[in-house]
Amino acid sequence: MDKNIFLVGLNHRSAGVDVREKFALTSVADFETSLLDACPVREVMALSTCNRVEILVVADSTRCQGMDIKEAVLSHWAETCQGPLDTLRAHTYTHQGLDAVTHLFCVAASLDSMIMGEPQILGQLKNSYRKAVETGTARVVINRLLHKSFSVAKRVRTETAIASSAVSISYAAVELAKKIFGELGGKTAMLVGAGEMAELAATHLLASGIEKLYICNRTYARAQELAKTMHGEAVFFEDMVERLSGVDIVISSTGSPTAIIRAKDIREVLKKRRNRAMFFIDIAVPRDIDPDVNSLDNVYLYDIDDLKEVVEENLSARKGEAVKARAIVDLETEAFAGWMKSLALQPTITDLLARAEDVAGRELAKTLKRLGPVDDETRQALEVLVNSVSRKLLHEPICFLKRRTREEGSSDRFIDVTRRIFNLDRDPVNPDSHPDRRTGDDDEPLDCECCLEEQAAPEKQDKQ
Numbered sequence: 001m002d003k004n005i006f007l008v009g010l011n012h013r014s015a016g017v018d019v020r021e022k023f024a025l026t027s028v029a030d031f032e033t034s035l036l037d038a039c040p041v042r043e044v045m046a047l048s049t050c051n052r053v054e055i056l057v058v059a060d061s062t063r064c065q066g067m068d069i070k071e072a073v074l075s076h077w078a079e080t081c082q083g084p085l086d087t088l089r090a091h092t093y094t095h096q097g098l099d100a101v102t103h104l105f106c107v108a109a110s111l112d113s114m115i116m117g118e119p120q121i122l123g124q125l126k127n128s129y130r131k132a133v134e135t136g137t138a139r140v141v142i143n144r145l146l147h148k149s150f151s152v153a154k155r156v157r158t159e160t161a162i163a164s165s166a167v168s169i170s171y172a173a174v175e176l177a178k179k180i181f182g183e184l185g186g187k188t189a190m191l192v193g194a195g196e197m198a199e200l201a202a203t204h205l206l207a208s209g210i211e212k213l214y215i216c217n218r219t220y221a222r223a224q225e226l227a228k229t230m231h232g233e234a235v236f237f238e239d240m241v242e243r244l245s246g247v248d249i250v251i252s253s254t255g256s257p258t259a260i261i262r263a264k265d266i267r268e269v270l271k272k273r274r275n276r277a278m279f280f281i282d283i284a285v286p287r288d289i290d291p292d293v294n295s296l297d298n299v300y301l302y303d304i305d306d307l308k309e310v311v312e313e314n315l316s317a318r319k320g321e322a323v324k325a326r327a328i329v330d331l332e333t334e335a336f337a338g339w340m341k342s343l344a345l346q347p348t349i350t351d352l353l354a355r356a357e358d359v360a361g362r363e364l365a366k367t368l369k370r371l372g373p374v375d376d377e378t379r380q381a382l383e384v385l386v387n388s389v390s391r392k393l394l395h396e397p398i399c400f401l402k403r404r405t406r407e408e409g410s411s412d413r414f415i416d417v418t419r420r421i422f423n424l425d426r427d428p429v430n431p432d433s434h435p436d437r438r439t440g441d442d443d444e445p446l447d448c449e450c451c452l453e454e455q456a457a458p459e460k461q462d463k464q
Contacts (some may be wrong), residue, residue: 005141007075007100008092009047009054012114015091021286022083024048026257028128030424031080034136038063038070043142045132047107049124050169050197050253050285050304051114056104058141070094101145101336105438107327108149109156110163114304115172115311116318117163120196121155140412144339152332159328162321169219170200170251172310173281173302174208177249180279180300183209184249190461191232192252192260194222194239197283201232201251216240218254241265247273249279253271263292270296281306339425345405348415349398356390 010020025031025048032044035055043058055077059069068146074092095103096117106112110121129146132138138146157163178184189210194217205213212233216239217223223234235243242264244250254260261280270278280301282289287303294301339346364386368374374382397418404414419425 001027004069004097005100005145006057006058006059006069006073007054007095007103008057008070008077009052010088010092011052011054011112012305014093017285017303019091019289020051020053022055023081023088024285025053025080029131029135031077032081032132032135035073035076036137038076039069040067041069043139043439044137045128045142045146047125047128049121050283052107053429054107056100056142056145058139097335098333102329102333104145104149105152105332106326108153109323109325109329110153111156111322111329114308115169116322118168120168120200122150123196126150129181140343141340144416145336146434148332148336152329155328155332156325158197160321160324162318162325164321168197168200169283169304169307170197171204172307173206173251175282175310176281176302176307177251177279178208180277181248185209186211187248188212188214188246188334189249189251190216190235190240190244190247191226192216192288193254193284194219194226195253195255197253198251199226199230201253201283202226202232203442205249205251206230210249214243216243241269244269244278247278248276249281250289251281251283253283256284257286259288259290261289261293263290263296266293266296266299268436270298283307339419343412343415345401345415348401348419348424352394352398352418352422353391355422355424356394357387360386360390368391 003117010023012020015023025046028046028048031046035041035044035046035057039057041059041064043056045056047054047056055073057069057073061066074088075085078088081088103112108122108125110117110119113121125146129142131136132142174184177189181187184205187210188213189205191201191205191214194215198215202213203216213227213230214235215223215227215230215232216235216237217226218237220234220236226232227234241261250261252261266278275298277298277300279291280289280299282303283299285304289301289303291301291303293299300442316336364382368379401414401418
């Protein structure tokens with residue numbers, strides 16, 4: 001197999017928030033298309049969250065011969081973010097081949113998250129994949145890899161208790177606020193941003209007894225929507241600073257590329273509050289709150305990296321389940337390796353002929369059972385007939401695959417479609433994808449309306 005998978009990234013363990021915000025990708029789609037134009041790789045998908053930025057590429061030995069893929073990706077990344085390449089290089093990690101597959105499966109299953117078992121990363125990964133598909137930078141290998149990563153995450157959640165004691169970043173933020181203020185009853189909070197993180201934070205704040213909740217967002221309609229759901233009050237973005245004088249706790253999680261809360265603004269707010277303490281937690285990357293805010297008296301400012309202490313308290317309960325989850329990841333990585341090998345033409349032709357031979361043999365056995373005893377000469381003639389028919393039916397598809405390989409140098413897309421049409425990898429069929437499905441076993445993988453009609457046809461003829 002001449003394809004190779006590379007994953008280059010940085011996360012909460014390899015880089016502090018100051019580095020992560022410098023190299024966060026504000027326009028993932030633009031980055032993917034520009035990287036595809038700048039480097040002779042076949043596929044690209046990027047993931048950019050508050051805790052990680054990871055770039056997945058698929059290259060082949062012919063187009064990228066003699067090229068340092070990691071260095072090419074890092075150079076383009078640094079140039080896009082206008083940051084120093086040496087700094088980026090010092091804080092990134094690289095996985096190649098099956099190591100990259102294993103890493104991605106661990107990310108999807110939340111085994112590599114700051115908070116093991118948290119569900120947000122899977123949604124973020126699905127969103128990144130959807131955008132890469134829309135952009136056209138995710139193709140055969142990334143399509144298969146990402147769908148497999150989603151099924152791995154589902155297996156881990158179903159077969160282990162990895163998420164049973166999991167907490168979110170938003171939960172950790174509220175727990176930190178409780179450590180500062182003690183009980184939150186009688187306190188007022190403002191959420192800046194109205195996305196999923198803010199919604200989770202609102203839920204935890206209300207559960208902790210917060211007295212008043214404000215929701216501030218650039219899109220006022222979204223703030224109103226969340227405020228209505230959480231029994232809070234929506235605030236216009238332009239009025240945020242003015243309203244902070246009545247707020248004890250601020251949790252910010254917007255997608256702004258620059259700080260939206262600055263020290264000079266908070267100085268005026270503190271005067272109005274007569275220097276009563278304020279708690280800020282910034283769970284955005286890039287950061288929403290200027291670090292200089294922390295220099296003010298009676299202000300407690302924490303960023304996402306400061307949540308590690310809360311996280312560690314919840315880690316021990318999940319270590320045993322993580323071992324089980326990793327075993328699932330290893331098995332699924334091995335299965336994906338088998339699929340990668342199958343993208344070469346010859347294994348697919350072999351599997352296709354073997355499947356045809358298997359089907360022909362089973363159908364012949366059914367026919368012979370209906371016919372009753374037959375002599376050896378008749379049996380051999382029937383065997384030659386069914387095998388000849390199956391091979392001739394496959395002759396044109398096989399010639400097509402060979403022709404595409406010669407003309408394009410690669411027939412990955414057609415091989416993948418062929419393997420899926422004939423289910424050569426024996427993937428389980430999702431019941432939802434086949435509404436007529438009723439029962440299934442090894443002999444009859446799909447017992448559906450159309451199959452039943454085909455089976456009924458010879459029986460009707462026999463009766464007639």
